[in-house]
Amino acid sequence: MKRLRFIILFVGVNILFIFLQIHKNGKITEISYQNQNKQHQLDILKQQKEALTHQFQAMKNPSSVKDYAAEELNMKNVSLQQVHIMNLDAGA
Numbered sequence: 001m002k003r004l005r006f007i008i009l010f011v012g013v014n015i016l017f018i019f020l021q022i023h024k025n026g027k028i029t030e031i032s033y034q035n036q037n038k039q040h041q042l043d044i045l046k047q048q049k050e051a052l053t054h055q056f057q058a059m060k061n062p063s064s065v066k067d068y069a070a071e072e073l074n075m076k077n078v079s080l081q082q083v084h085i086m087n088l089d090a091g092a
Contacts, residue, residue, distance in 0.1 A: 058064055069075040 059068075
């Protein structure tokens with residue numbers, strides 16, 4: 001009777017260990033998949049950061065600022081004689 005109880009307990013514990021190993025392998029696979037997704041997102045964000053950095057550097061270039069002001073904002077160069085000083089306190 002004791003021997004049968006020991007065999008049943010031994011088999012039950014081994015089956016439990018097998019299920020725990022399967023569960024562990026499933027969790028490892030799930031975490032590996034999540035890690036791959038996060039790594040892919042990180043790569044995409046790094047590429048976006050690099051593209052935005054290049055775009056920012058191009059926008060800081062004085063010639064591109066001048067071109068943007070002339071083409072998009074219709075601004076023109078003015079000479080110093082065309083600048084007039086207005087006194088706002090004169091009306092008070």
